[in-house]
Amino acid sequence: MRRFSTALLLVLAPSAAVAEGTMPQMDFADPLTSTQILWMVVILVVLYLLLSRWGLPEIGKVLENRAEVIARDLAAARAAKQAAETAVAQMNATMAQARSTAQAEVAKAVADAKAKAEADAKVLNARLEAKLSAAEAQIAEAEKAALAAIRPVAAEAASSILLKLTGSPPAQTALAPCLDEALAARKVA
């Protein structure tokens, strides 16, 4: 209301001060004052029909279409993002699985190799041991043979020495215990 009164003051002050005549707006005796309303009604009705039947619905359709397209694009982008995320997750899972498989394989190979090496070493050891024991046996046998060969030689040598000393071959029965004793003293037999 205050705006109205200030506005009215703004209208009335200059018009009262300046114009002698009345305001043409208030001249209701003029037939044009009312006929302009008639034509305004005609213009407004046509404008209303044009806007409500054609203009506004068409603009509404354009806006609706835009909202639809944006929503569709957003949904597509969201779906693509989800697909990408799924793919990444799948890839990560595959990678993890491959890694664990590879690790298991490596571990198995290492274990296998270790086991094989151990077995090989065992076989080799066994063979070496066998060879060693065979060699030892051979040595022992050779030693034995060698030692066995000493007695007749010693007996013969003793006999010949005694023959030369005494002039007669010694009795075998007397010689044998002496020989044994001597040999035992030398720890040969």
Add this chain to the structure above:
Amino acid sequence: MAGPKIDALGQFTLTTGLGPLGRAVDFTNSNEMMLAGAVIIVLLFALGLRRRALVPRRLQALVELMYEFVHNMCVDTIGEEGLRFFPLVFTIFSFILLGNLLGLFPYFFTFTSHIAVTLSLALFVFVFSTGVGFYTHGLKFFKFFVPAGVPGWLLPLLVPIEIISYLSRPVSLSVRLFANMTAGHVMWEVFAGFMLLLTASFGILGAFASIVPLGLNIGLAALELLVAGLQAYVFAILTCLYLHDAVHMH
């Protein structure tokens, strides 16, 4: 003094437009501007709708902006039911806006400065919203004049006040627009006439001095541009408000 006289009100004089044909059917110069405004609105829509682009260019964006502006005004003020009245509010808003804006051009008639025009529009809004009220609520719409939560003994005082304030709506609605537009144009004319008076009375000195009313008029032009848009908006939002009252009764 015999110099030029300031005729601030002559600009509002109605004549007939469109030549002899207009004279025959009493088509006035104000109707010429109404027609121009309506044609500009329809042309705007036709040009704005030519491409229907996903990403609008200037004209399409302008029409869409107006559409959404009034659309939101209707929905925000009246509610979802307001969409029924959207074409009506848009028609009134665009018609008044174009009338106000076209009136800013020199030598153009401002049809919104005629109380007969604004009062007709306001009376239509008043009768229409009252009709919507009775159509929506039947005779219960009379309860609108009985404020809720008021002691009974106050009612004989308050109900007449409510009725008077309701009946004064078309008056304030029409006079607000009429007075704003008339005042601006009268001031323009007065300042412009004052320049002529200064020059006529004081010669060269007066011509130099008339730079003051010229500056005032330039400032006034900016103010009038604001008023033209604002008053169209005020008329439209009050129309929405009255329709809201009719639909919701509070």
